[in-house]
Amino acid sequence: MNPKRILGYLIIDFHDWVSYKFEISFWIINTLVGAVTYAFLGTNVALQRGEQIAQYGSFLSFLLVGMSFNYLIYASLDAPRIAINPWNLEWNLTLPTSLYEVILGSVCFRYIIGLLEFTLYLSIASSFGVTYAVDFVSTIVTIILGAAVMWGFGMISAGVQIITKRWDPVTWFFTMLGGLLSGVWFPYQLLPPSLQMLSMFMPQTHILEMLRRAMLKSESIASLWESLYPLLITALIILSIGVFVYSRSIRYAKEHGTVGEF
Amino acid sequence: MAIRAMTENTIELEAVSKLYEKVDFRKKLVNILRLRGIAGEKVTALDKVSLEVRNGEIFGLLGPNGAGKTTMIKILTTILMPDSGKAYVDRCNVVTDSLKVRARIGVLYEESDRGFGWRLSAWTNLLFYAREYLEDDPKKRVEEVLKMVELGGDDAHKWFQKLSKGMKQKVALARALIPDSQVIFLDEPQRSLDILFVLRLKELIKGKFGKSSRTIFLSTHDMHLVEETCDRVAIINKGRIVRVGTVGELKSLFRSLESVPYTLEVADDSAGGFGKLSQEIISIEGVEEAKLINPVRLEIHIRKDRLDALNQIIGTVMDRGYTVTGLTQKEDSLEESIARILRGGELES
Numbered sequence: 001m002n003p004k005r006i007l008g009y010l011i012i013d014f015h016d017w018v019s020y021k022f023e024i025s026f027w028i029i030n031t032l033v034g035a036v037t038y039a040f041l042g043t044n045v046a047l048q049r050g051e052q053i054a055q056y057g058s059f060l061s062f063l064l065v066g067m068s069f070n071y072l073i074y075a076s077l078d079a080p081r082i083a084i085n086p087w088n089l090e091w092n093l094t095l096p097t098s099l100y101e102v103i104l105g106s107v108c109f110r111y112i113i114g115l116l117e118f119t120l121y122l123s124i125a126s127s128f129g130v131t132y133a134v135d136f137v138s139t140i141v142t143i144i145l146g147a148a149v150m151w152g153f154g155m156i157s158a159g160v161q162i163i164t165k166r167w168d169p170v171t172w173f174f175t176m177l178g179g180l181l182s183g184v185w186f187p188y189q190l191l192p193p194s195l196q197m198l199s200m201f202m203p204q205t206h207i208l209e210m211l212r213r214a215m216l217k218s219e220s221i222a223s224l225w226e227s228l229y230p231l232l233i234t235a236l237i238i239l240s241i242g243v244f245v246y247s248r249s250i251r252y253a254k255e256h257g258t259v260g261e262f
Numbered sequence: 263m264a265i266r267a268m269t270e271n272t273i274e275l276e277a278v279s280k281l282y283e284k285v286d287f288r289k290k291l292v293n294i295l296r297l298r299g300i301a302g303e304k305v306t307a308l309d310k311v312s313l314e315v316r317n318g319e320i321f322g323l324l325g326p327n328g329a330g331k332t333t334m335i336k337i338l339t340t341i342l343m344p345d346s347g348k349a350y351v352d353r354c355n356v357v358t359d360s361l362k363v364r365a366r367i368g369v370l371y372e373e374s375d376r377g378f379g380w381r382l383s384a385w386t387n388l389l390f391y392a393r394e395y396l397e398d399d400p401k402k403r404v405e406e407v408l409k410m411v412e413l414g415g416d417d418a419h420k421w422f423q424k425l426s427k428g429m430k431q432k433v434a435l436a437r438a439l440i441p442d443s444q445v446i447f448l449d450e451p452q453r454s455l456d457i458l459f460v461l462r463l464k465e466l467i468k469g470k471f472g473k474s475s476r477t478i479f480l481s482t483h484d485m486h487l488v489e490e491t492c493d494r495v496a497i498i499n500k501g502r503i504v505r506v507g508t509v510g511e512l513k514s515l516f517r518s519l520e521s522v523p524y525t526l527e528v529a530d531d532s533a534g535g536f537g538k539l540s541q542e543i544i545s546i547e548g549v550e551e552a553k554l555i556n557p558v559r560l561e562i563h564i565r566k567d568r569l570d571a572l573n574q575i576i577g578t579v580m581d582r583g584y585t586v587t588g589l590t591q592k593e594d595s596l597e598e599s600i601a602r603i604l605r606g607g608e609l610e611s
Contacts (some may be wrong), residue, residue, distance in 0.1 A: 009352050013460055024424075088376075089378055090341055090371070090373075091376060091377025092368055093341045094340070094341060094364060095338055095341065095364060095391070095394045096361055096362075096364040096365035096394075096395065096396075096441075097364075097394055099360060161420065162275075174429070180594075232450065251343070254340075254341060254342055254343045255343045255345075256282070256283065257280075257282055257307075257333070257336070257342050259342070260341075262377065
């Protein structure tokens with residue numbers, strides 16, 4: 001075994017990594033945000049007994065709904081990005097398939113898997129004694145609207161990635177920062193007031209709160225309506241922006257000859 | 263968008279230009295926001311190219327690396343937009359009617375293994391494409407194209423990543439055939455294929471993959487493939503079409519009007535001095551040029567009105583003790599013609 005060869009691999013990987021400058025910057029920030037999230041979760045033992053948690057039954061039920069919905073969020077964000085993978089995009093644009101068919105076709109499977117994961121998490125938790133008080137109609141409506149909002153962001157993310165090729169600030173924002181701010185792991189009300197303000201701007205915060213109310217407190221559509229209609233409007237706006245950014249980016253790539261580039 | 267009026271051309275390019283901008287990452291971000299005032303260095307890929315390919319024609323596109331061949335194919339297959347000019351495939355505009363164009367074409371790109379799931383079999387991959395092309399019986403169509411490219415049995419059901427490069431190329435060719443389209447674009451189709459299948463490919467192209475009305479647009483560096491299959495050929499260099507014609511026309515472009523080239527070969531030159539003989543031959547009346555190609559072979563150019571000089575040449579060679587093993591008229595070479603066109607050679611006729 002020659003260490004020079006090992007070093008050769010190390011150097012080429014380093015050169016590849018530093019060629020994506022934005023990714024490095026966000027790798028550093030990701031690490032910091034991740035560390036802060038888990039440190040916050042770990043040091044706030046008291047949150048399990050908190051008033052914010054008590055209304056949802058237990059910390060486990062609170063956490064499970066948050067984590068399960070996170071899978072759907074990933075599915076929504078990921079699907080458009082899979083369709084724009086340079087390996088597939090060239091062919092997706094060669095087929096007589098419209099952009100909408102490509103996007104819709106690409107998300108279906110991810111959503112089915114996301115829903116399966118969502119159901120599996122909740123079912124297993126149920127066997128551990130977690131109880132739910134579900135209003136099915138409001139749960140389904142919240143999931144559909146929530147997925148639509150995140151799908152819109154997924155398209156914005158994919159559009160950005162068509163240009164930047166690797167760096168993806170939108171997914172980063174929702175997955176990394178969302179973990180800290182939107183109430184996936186703990187109620188956002190436990191955050192310092194300055195961060196709580198940021199939480200309010202994240203759609204996930206509202207979607208998750210509504211979902212918990214629908215699934216753990218059996219709240220009906222009528223009772224959720226105040227939160228539901230802003231979500232509906234947000235979904236329409238974000239989806240429209242998503243479609244616009246996505247199609248503009250495809251056009252940009254077709255104009256600049258970068259459709260098949262990595 | 264309305265389909266263009268019927269013409270006898272399947273592919274038309276009207277003054278199509280494409281420039282690539284060399285823009286760095288930061289400028290790309292600004293570009294997407296459509297801000298003005300960003301002027302990067304530009305490279306010309308196509309420069310006001312006009313070209314017509316007739317219905318049912320097998321049309322070859324030849325040119326050196328970076329000449330603009332792939333750019334032209336990408337524009338015609340709608341994955342790249344021209345900066346200016348118009349392009350039509352089967353009377354549909356490639357920009358404004360791109361979906362209609364895509365429904366009318368089959369494509370084999372140069373990077374042919376893209377768009378395939380590497381952990382899926384060739385069969386499963388092709389079935390996906392057959393469904394996307396809305397084939398009535400997708401499974402039957404997959405069987406048909408696999409048979410056409412001679413990829414059957416276990417190979418068709420192996421993971422794509424486990425196939426050899428040549429087999430991957432066959433799968434990509436099968437994908438191009440799935441829509442049974444009016445036009446097929448083939449970019450370097452012979453790449454990685456074994457000799458036997460290259461022969462089969464030539465037959466398939468000549469037979470237009472079983473549909474006589476089909477137009478085939480072939481971009482390649484393989485002169486033999488072009489020579490044996492193409493009805494007409496365009497030579498592209500530095501983004502410009504420099505010549506269009508039949509293979510025969512291109513081959514004869516540099517043929518001299520005044521003289522005919524011959525190759526004279528002798529058994530051996532063990533005694534030496536065959537080279538010096540060229541001086542003697544050139545002094546024969548009617549001989550314009552005599553040059554030694556290798557120790558036993560001479561290239562001789564004889565004036566057309568003095569072909570009787572051949573008798574004297576053979577006589578002279580035999581008198582010096584050599585055994586003549588061959589005297590053949592040198593054929594025009596497509597390769598040489600194209601090389602001369604690309605070097606900007608002056609036409610002699």
